[in-house]
Amino acid sequence: MTFNRDRLRCVKTMLEEILSQVQEGKQSVSEVREKLATYENLGFAKVDHHRKNRQGFPEVIYGEGKTKEQILSIGIYHRN
Numbered sequence: 001m002t003f004n005r006d007r008l009r010c011v012k013t014m015l016e017e018i019l020s021q022v023q024e025g026k027q028s029v030s031e032v033r034e035k036l037a038t039y040e041n042l043g044f045a046k047v048d049h050h051r052k053n054r055q056g057f058p059e060v061i062y063g064e065g066k067t068k069e070q071i072l073s074i075g076i077y078h079r080n
Helices: 005-023 029-036 051-055 068-079
Strands: 039-041 046-048
Touching: 005 029, 046 068
Parallel strands: none
Antiparallel strands: 039 046
16 A cells, blocks of 8 residues: 555544544543444454555455355445
C-alpha cells in the first residue's frame, strides 16, 4: 500500500473522535473495541470489515465448501 496523507489524516481524525467519545462517556471501551475490530470470526469464515479501507475494494465471499446458510450469514455480516 502506498503512503496516503489524506487517508492518514482521516484515520487520525476518526481515532480522535472515538477517543473523545470514550472520554465523554458516550461510548464504552467495549463498544469501541468492537467498532475497531478488523475482522469477525464466524467459525466457518472470517469477515474482514476493513478490507475496503486497506485494499481499495471490498472483500468477496468465497463460497466453495460453504452451505447456503453460511454464505447468507457472511453476507449479513458484510452489510452490518
